[in-house]
Each structure stands twice: as structure tokens, then as C-alpha cells.
Amino acid sequence: xxxxxxxxxxxxxxxxxxxxxxxxxxxxxxxxxxxxxxxxxxxxxxxxxxxxxxxxxxxxxxxxxxxxxxxxxxxxxxxxxxxxxxxxxxxxxxxxxxxxxxxxxxxxxxxxxxxxxxxxx
Amino acid sequence: xxxxxxxxxxxxxxxxxxxxxxxxxxxxxxxxxxxxxxxxxxxxxxxxxxxxxxxxxxxxxxxxxxxxxxxxxxxxxxxxxxxxxxxxxxxxxxxxxxxxxxxxxxxxxxxxxxxxxxxxxxxxxxxx
Numbered sequence: 001x002x003x004x005x006x007x008x009x010x011x012x013x014x015x016x017x018x019x020x021x022x023x024x025x026x027x028x029x030x031x032x033x034x035x036x037x038x039x040x041x042x043x044x045x046x047x048x049x050x051x052x053x054x055x056x057x058x059x060x061x062x063x064x065x066x067x068x069x070x071x072x073x074x075x076x077x078x079x080x081x082x083x084x085x086x087x088x089x090x091x092x093x094x095x096x097x098x099x100x101x102x103x104x105x106x107x108x109x110x111x112x113x114x115x116x117x118x119x120x121x
Numbered sequence: 122x123x124x125x126x127x128x129x130x131x132x133x134x135x136x137x138x139x140x141x142x143x144x145x146x147x148x149x150x151x152x153x154x155x156x157x158x159x160x161x162x163x164x165x166x167x168x169x170x171x172x173x174x175x176x177x178x179x180x181x182x183x184x185x186x187x188x189x190x191x192x193x194x195x196x197x198x199x200x201x202x203x204x205x206x207x208x209x210x211x212x213x214x215x216x217x218x219x220x221x222x223x224x225x226x227x228x229x230x231x232x233x234x235x236x237x238x239x240x241x242x243x244x245x246x247x248x249x
Contacts, residue, residue: 011191011194011195011198012198013198014195014198015194015195015196015197015198015199015202016198016199016201016202016205017202018195018198018199018202019198019199019200019201019202019203019204019205019206020202020203020205020206020209021202021206022167022199022202022203022206023202023203023204023205023206023207023209023210024206024207024209024210024215024218024219025163025219026148026160026162026163026164026166026167027142027145027148027163027166027167027170028137028142028170029199030140030141030142031142031229031230032229033140033195034140035229035232036195040191042188045186046186046188047140048139048140048141049140049177049181049186049187050186050187050188050191050192051140052137052138052140052174052177052178052181053178053181053187053188053189053192053193053196054192054195054196054199055170055174055196055199056170056171056174056175056178056196057193057196057199057200058196058199058200058202058203059167059170059171059174060171061200061203061204062167062203062207063164063167063168063170063171065203065204065207066160066163066164066167066168066207067164067168069207071160071161071163071164072160072161072163072164072165072167072168073161073164073165074168076157076161076165077164077165077166077168077169079126079130080126080129080130080133080147080165080169081130081169081172081173082127082130083127083128083130083131083134084130084131084133084134084137084169084172084173085134085172085173085176086131086134087130087131087132087133087134087135087136087137087138087173088134088135088137088138088173088176088177088180089138089176089180090131090134090135090138091134091135091136091137091138091139091177092138092139092176092177092180092181094135094139095138095139095140098139103139104234105234106141107141108230108231108234109230109234110136110141110142110145110230111142111227111229111230112227112230112231112234113145113230114142114145114223114230115223115224115225115227115228115229115230116223116227117145117149117223118219118220118223118224
């Protein structure tokens with residue numbers, strides 16, 4: 001199989017996987033997106049920022065479907081947004097300052113924690 | 122509106138904007154402190170992330186840190202995956218599907234911590 005075809009197949013399947021996680025868990029998909037972007041050659045920090053670019057459109061669609069199926073409560077979500085936005089200012093600043101090594105460690109630890117939580121819930 | 126809720130939003134926003142999966146915190150907070158149902162909590166977390174994600178993207182793309190070409194391609198397939206995932210959850214029930222993904226995440230987390238990074242391309246970018 002040609003390299004380019006392989007790569008496109010990978011993009012399709014991992015992309016679908018990221019969306020699968022997002023739809024099933026109602027969160028991110030960054031767990032898949034960040035390592036995948038690194039594999040594609042992005043640096044540690046670039047993987048994190050571009051992961052958000054991937055997850056955002058997916059999240060919008062998932063959120064709409066959840067609302068459409070009446071699974072969730074829009075008003076509740078509004079409560080957390082103001083401080084969340086403040087958090088986004090802080091976080092984007094922190095991402096600039098943090099070392100890539102520590103970013104990778106924190107991310108790995110969070111992944112394990114999230115996985116264990118899911119397994120035993 | 123209490124302090125815990127404000128803090129939950131704050132930390133979820135910080136982690137989410139760093140691409141660290143802030144989703145976990147908000148969902149945990151919602152199920153533990155407000156006794157929100159899992160699916161409702163997931164939906165709240167999804168909705169919550171939208172403005173946070175938009176703001177983060179704006180800030181990052183101003184600094185030219187976003188590469189739209191590959192990311193939107195991946196996102197397109199992601200949307201298909203999300204629709205499939207929600208359909209799958211309807212079919213199998215939330216608990217089973219979440220446990221499967223819990224296992225996958227643990228495996229990936231371990232490999233992330235211990236593996237040396239490799240790149241698919243021969244000309245890989247320098248790690249910053």
C-alpha cells in the first residue's frame with residue numbers, strides 16, 4: 001500500500017476514533033488526538049493546540065445531537081461557562097509557559113487516571 | 122451558584138484549553154456534587170467546551186499555532202465517529218461502551234508515558 005494511502009487511512013480511522021470517544025464519553029477525544037498528532041510529526045505543544053482544533057467541531061456536532069435527543073440541559077451548561085472562559089485565558093497562557101516534557105507527563109498521568117476511572121465506574 | 126461550581130468550571134476551562142481533557146473534571150463534579158445523570162453530565166460538558174474551545178482556538182490561531190489542513194480533515198472523520206458513537210451508546214447502553222473505552226485509555230496513557238516519540242514522516246518537525 002502506498003505511503004499516502006496508508007496515511008489517509010490512518011487519518012480516517014483515528015479521526016473516526018476520536019469522534020467515537022467524543023460521542024460516547026461526552027468529552028474531548030484529546031486522549032487520542034494528542035498522541036496521534038505527535039505521530040504525524042507535530043511537536044508536543046502543537047499537538048495539544050491542534051487537538052483542540054480537531055475536537056471543537058466534533059464537540060459542536062455531538063452537543064447538538066445530545067440536545068436534539070434531549071439528553072442534556074443547556075441551562076446547566078451556562079453556569080460553568082463564565083469561569084470556564086477565564087480558565088481558557090489562564091490555560092492558553094500556561095501552555096505557552098509549561099515545558100513540553102512536563103506537559104507530556106501530566107497528559108500521560110491524566111490519561112491513565114481517566115481510563116481507570118472509566119473502567120471502575 | 123456556588124464556589125464549587127465556579128471552581129469546577131475554572132479548572133475544566135484551564136485543562137480544556139491546554140488540550141488536557143478538562144472534560145473529566147466537570148463530569149466528575151456534576152455526578153458527585155450535583156447528582157447529575159451521566160448522560161446529562163456528558164452533554165453539559167460538551168456544551169461547556171464549545172465557548173472554551175472557540176476562545177482557545179482564537180488565541181492559538183492568532184499565534185499561528187493551528188494547522189487547519191490536517192486538523193479539519195481529521196475532524197470531518199471525527200464527526201462521523203461521533204454520530205456512530207452516540208448511536209452505539211443507544212444500542213449497547215452507556216456502561217459497557219464506557220468500560221471498553223476506559224481500558225483503551227489506560228493502555229494509551231501507559232504507552233504515552235513510556236514510549237519514545239516517533240514520527241510517521243521521515244522529515245519530522247523538531248520537538249519544541
